[in-house]
Amino acid sequence: MLGIFDSGLGGLTVARAVRKRLPEYQVCYLGDTARLPYGNRSADLIYRFTVEGVGFLLRRGCPLVIVACNSASAVALRRLQQEWLPKKYPQARVLGVVRPLAEHAAAVTRFSRIGVVGTRSTVASGAYQREITVLNPKAHITQAACPLLVPLIEEGWGNRPETKKILRQYLRPLKRARVDTLVLGCTHYPMLRKEFAAVMGHACQVPDPAEVVAEKLADYLVRHADLAARITRGPAHQFLVTDQTEQFTQIASAWLGHPIRLETVVIEGAPAAS
Numbered sequence: 001m002l003g004i005f006d007s008g009l010g011g012l013t014v015a016r017a018v019r020k021r022l023p024e025y026q027v028c029y030l031g032d033t034a035r036l037p038y039g040n041r042s043a044d045l046i047y048r049f050t051v052e053g054v055g056f057l058l059r060r061g062c063p064l065v066i067v068a069c070n071s072a073s074a075v076a077l078r079r080l081q082q083e084w085l086p087k088k089y090p091q092a093r094v095l096g097v098v099r100p101l102a103e104h105a106a107a108v109t110r111f112s113r114i115g116v117v118g119t120r121s122t123v124a125s126g127a128y129q130r131e132i133t134v135l136n137p138k139a140h141i142t143q144a145a146c147p148l149l150v151p152l153i154e155e156g157w158g159n160r161p162e163t164k165k166i167l168r169q170y171l172r173p174l175k176r177a178r179v180d181t182l183v184l185g186c187t188h189y190p191m192l193r194k195e196f197a198a199v200m201g202h203a204c205q206v207p208d209p210a211e212v213v214a215e216k217l218a219d220y221l222v223r224h225a226d227l228a229a230r231i232t233r234g235p236a237h238q239f240l241v242t243d244q245t246e247q248f249t250q251i252a253s254a255w256l257g258h259p260i261r262l263e264t265v266v267i268e269g270a271p272a273a274s
């Protein structure tokens with residue numbers, strides 16, 4: 001199976017794009033709904049939660065796990081890849097979303113003025129800035145944390161005038177910096193992509209991050225055929241969560257585009273859902 005890990009359900013945007021681009025692979029999605037959101041938490045806690053979630057998917061038989069959560073990718077992935085993975089699961093691979101999105105932004109920017117939006121922890125980590133600057137040392141990066149957007153999107157308030165007003169406020173520094181490419185550095189933001197694009201105007205491109213990640217993953221699997229051969233294929237996808245409510249099921253079905261059944265699991269170290 002191809003593991004996809006997220007703090008909650010926002011990563012289903014990535015799961016959906018991956019299934020569209022790579023329909024042959026069986027996906028095992030894990031959303032840590034009992035402990036979301038990650039985006040306002042400390043680096044140490046995000047690291048611990050990410051290790052526990054990724055460890056669960058590796059033990060379940062995923063040779064490759066994509067950390068779809070930007071906060072976890074930005075804050076925890078490098079340490080996980082360097083310190084934990086080689087000792088615990090040397091044969092497995094864990095990839096994040098920061099690198100592919102940074103690569104894409106660095107490749108498509110016209111004037112090297114790149115904007116990044118994400119949760120507080122993603123922005124504070126400076127991960128996008130680091131990755132983009134390595135690829136394009138001339139790049140001028142302007143970041144904005146948009147902590148109100150995740151709950152608004154989960155409430156289905158994306159289209160409301162209040163949300164558009166908040167979006168305009170958040171994007172003001174990026175407009176002032178005249179960024180020509182905007183990185184949507186959060187699992188939830190593809191759901192507001194049209195609204196982001198409308199505020200930023202025609203001179204700024206706003207790539208769909210889920211599609212970019214799926215495309216880069218397809219490239220990666222071509223280059224790593226041995227690993228690809230170890231991923232089971234088939235349509236029996238699994239959608240696992242650490243806590244389940246009626247609202248989670250509704251959100252998950254709406255974001256995936258069809259009804260799904262969520263299965264509650266207990267991951268090591270996480271509180272059991274009652």
Ligand code: DGL
Pocket residue numbers: 006007008010011036037038039040068069070071072118119122150185186187188
């Ligand atoms: N998945 C998170 C991200 O992409 C957003 C939700 C959260 O804060 O947990 O940063």
